[in-house]
Amino acid sequence: MPGPNHYDVTTWPVGDPAWDIGQVINSIIADVKQRQAVTADGGRPGAVIYIPPGDYRLRTQVVIDISFLRIEGAGHGFTSSSIRFNVPEDEWPDLHELWPGGSRVLVDLAPGAGVDESRGAAFYVERDGSPRISSLEFANFLIDGLHFEPDGSDLQPENTYVNGKTGIHVASANDSFRVNGMGFVYLEHALVMHNADALSIHDNFIAECGSCVELRGWGQASKITDNLIGAGFKGHSIYAENHGGLLITANNVFPRGASSVHLSGVTRSSISNNRLHSFYPGMVVLESTSSENLVSANHFLRDHEPWTPFLGIDNGREDTYGLLRVSGSNNSVIGNHFSEIVDAQGIRPVGSTPVIIRVAVGSGNYVASNHVVALDVHAATSDSCFAAQVDALLATDASDGLVVTTVMVDPESARNTVLDSGTEAQVVADRRVNAVRATPTIGS
Amino acid sequence: MPGPNHYDVTTWPVGDPAWDIGQVINSIIADVKQRQAVTADGGRPGAVIYIPPGDYRLRTQVVIDISFLRIEGAGHGFTSSSIRFNVPEDEWPDLHELWPGGSRVLVDLAPGAGVDESRGAAFYVERDGSPRISSLEFANFLIDGLHFEPDGSDLQPENTYVNGKTGIHVASANDSFRVNGMGFVYLEHALVMHNADALSIHDNFIAECGSCVELRGWGQASKITDNLIGAGFKGHSIYAENHGGLLITANNVFPRGASSVHLSGVTRSSISNNRLHSFYPGMVVLESTSSENLVSANHFLRDHEPWTPFLGIDNGREDTYGLLRVSGSNNSVIGNHFSEIVDAQGIRPVGSTPVIIRVAVGSGNYVASNHVVALDVHAATSDSCFAAQVDALLATDASDGLVVTTVMVDPESARNTVLDSGTEAQVVADRRVNAVRATPTIGS
């Protein structure tokens, strides 16, 4: 048996982890606190709590107020619940499995818990005083919200992305947290972190949640790297507000989030080297004076919803909104690829010209060496989610060019620089107050 | 003892893992299936199978058809077998160790198994029906093919990269698989994945294999990130076909693969921010109408084979083939560095001008802000693999400039844009049908 700070939920004498892992983990945390209350020279090393593969209901919220706790499973166990819930119920007996697996926490809090956002969280972290709570780690297990609920729309209940459940909610200032190798599925909010410093969200699988990563309050010097992420149509795949020095890189963000990356009041941060895919405009939004950020070396793909259960759903934004929309100053948009692959007949407002990069408000932005591909395709759809997506992704043949505005600088903006990011006609900007060098054309 | 879904190959009562770990793991899988056949509400969480450090022969192929299985070791245990096999045998008694280590699976399938590609695989994954098999994870162990075999050439048998062995072969459509922290060595094929969705191949060490990563069939939304990879001269370091939304980033790909990254029919994907090193032309190949991809912020180095056992070996491609070769449309090639460091006397065809970026077929490609360095060096070689490579890598002094074509757009291609990627003389393209802005020169 390893040292006293190594726990296993299946061998802890208090509670039944299959019935309520929340009670078990809270009991373990109480034990850690009691044992480490008095120490020789102040050392409180925390503990690791191991969750072996298995199904564990969580009926009691886990409340964490100690540093250096690592909660660790042996598998993120993701499988698509969205696809399964859209399989006719009479076919379920033929399915190999009905649910996600791995080290799986089934969020089963009492009805109504989610009315209060913090009470609807499976894992709730809060500690006042000093120092900030540090080095909490979540690794290699799955948090499964199980079901979505009717939202009053025509959507099937399991397609609403609404259930009042949150995977992890961190309410107070924190330092050096880690979320690694986790899975999140069917939660209205997967991961909500307030006031983070030096946070690492790395190599996770966060999909089929209303919103995936939300950095709220304020924070600095964090990274969101190398994740597979895809939110529901109502929410954010990656959201941050009032952060500085945030590095968002090497993520593969897939549909259908209302946005892929949404920054509000974020400065001196990077969105670089990500693969971003969306079905709607407003893939990347820099708003509320988000300034001095770098958006670089990303691949943006916007195409159409191919899966029948979500046909007609969108994020409410028109095609003139911009795939990338900037409201702020002194940002750099360099060396990105944009593919806009849509059915011209579906463009909204009807007859408008879609906008790819839109500098709505701000000055001193530098937009250079971006390549925009725009194709008019006839949208094929399918009952099979995976096949439809792959078919759409690979389809490049039967398509025509589509007229787009590659860069639009609004009249509210001035002193921006646009280089090699569209032809003279594709860049809409007042040349009297912005510097524009059009991408050369043949013979120019 | 952790929960019932946590297994250890050294304590499982069936079989002897040192004699045949394949039999042991298959027995464990049978146990998981039998125990999880009937569950209260359909939950089948899978299991983790732990392989402690040790040598484990695999005489029976592992066959996997359940989701949520994690096979995990405690060390990828790579050491160079290639260097060792090229040490004279009378020096072997002086060596600290002869073989790789860590949690090491020694692939010892019956002779002839590899004649059939799927039978030559140590780990074989296949499941029909729905849903697709999900969240299989391989982590932190080594798969060692032990020996290569004579291939009829003049090469020493251990230098052929041929033995009919595959590390992991996934035959059917799959979702959310992970391969993390693994080692692969001396396999003809390390990792072959068919029809992958949301696959993550992250932080592995895959070297001295015929081919390293092969994504076959079709697939989407996957990532190959942060790996150390280097194939044999016959094979692929990273290969993908008919994939969309693939993110290949932060990899350090070293020689001597026939290619560093080879994409066939791949669309809307990224090769960005990798360090790529090869001894031959054709480092990155986009073929069969690979379109709308982003090749950005990569460091390409092509120099010469410095190690005597492989002198004279190459991939059969001439220097006019291109270090980066594009056959497809609407791709973006932005902000890459290319170093071509070769002995001018070795250029093939004799007297030809090497080509760095070649747009062979396609339109709408955007090639901008690439920097090409070309030097003529006298190739030094050595019996010591490591010393030779480091010496070659660091040598920049005794070199002269080399005349190259930085960008060649073939007559079959039109409507491409080439910006700041070579001087007027270095860019070979029909200006009547392509837009070219040469890199400014002094006084221009």
Added chain:
Amino acid sequence: MPGPNHYDVTTWPVGDPAWDIGQVINSIIADVKQRQAVTADGGRPGAVIYIPPGDYRLRTQVVIDISFLRIEGAGHGFTSSSIRFNVPEDEWPDLHELWPGGSRVLVDLAPGAGVDESRGAAFYVERDGSPRISSLEFANFLIDGLHFEPDGSDLQPENTYVNGKTGIHVASANDSFRVNGMGFVYLEHALVMHNADALSIHDNFIAECGSCVELRGWGQASKITDNLIGAGFKGHSIYAENHGGLLITANNVFPRGASSVHLSGVTRSSISNNRLHSFYPGMVVLESTSSENLVSANHFLRDHEPWTPFLGIDNGREDTYGLLRVSGSNNSVIGNHFSEIVDAQGIRPVGSTPVIIRVAVGSGNYVASNHVVALDVHAATSDSCFAAQVDALLATDASDGLVVTTVMVDPESARNTVLDSGTEAQVVADRRVNAVRATPTIGS
């Protein structure tokens, strides 16, 4: 109990890990060597040594000379010692914890050990002969140097970054090492690696150390990826010498290192896609003929020290030194964002114009598509480290433009190319010997 090659420091019969984990680990290594001295066919798989969460003093240096050893904890346990030591001592009883935690090794070597750099290392790795020592892994534990010492300056002793302690010191040539998920704090040198091949330093937390990552001697084909790193004002956050093919990417490097990335004699390597933040000039230094490197898609932020304990401290470099300084040839500097946010009154030499990119020596460098933002701000400071940093990071309002030289090419340099990286006035270079295309301005 897992196989014989799986050890736990808390159950090993020799020594007391709380009193001296060094003695325990050395005893385990001796056991591995003795058991694996004679093996059937030369297999020496090594072992894993597990360190559960807890406080473990290290009074005896761990000496490692076997391959395939993995030393693994269950938590990097970082918390800021720097902030704590600058809290008035009478407030300590109110603190939740005084020390870092997790699987924590407290470096408590005999006084004077650090006079000799190798003797001051907690973990010392050396092996002569062949093959090179391979696949050593350090994972998921913390090495804590505990205290800094007076250095003769006016600084408080705990703010000096001096104590003669090193976390890990690798003295001899090595292959395929891994350092993953580790924490390092309050060490004069965190990680010193000589002569590394295919090294991976990934996803670590290395902060409040004199220097963080130092790759010394020579080496190749390694990666430093996805780390959170921040050295002391005297040292290096990331340093490498005589390396080729090094990939430094996806790191978030925060203050206050004397440099963020410092390369000496490094060739054909990449610094790409990092977020870099410093309080001094000389953030990235390429010196001693560092050539053919790619510096791409990075976010550079230089602002001012906001925390009162370190006011007045700097790295001794003047503002004309360059945030990025290049001494070498044929490098590529493409698509970076630079923010220089300083109080104009603090610029040194007084009245000088700060330089952002300085090509001091060398030819053939290619500097393109870089965006420089320079603002004059009145430096606010605070007793609270975190609040001060976040305030400074988010402050963009009350600022004026600052005149800077975006690119300076020294007279010693010629045949460089500077494109779109500053206006005609902002680029200082002899146009007779360098090619310059200024960033277009309004109406130009």
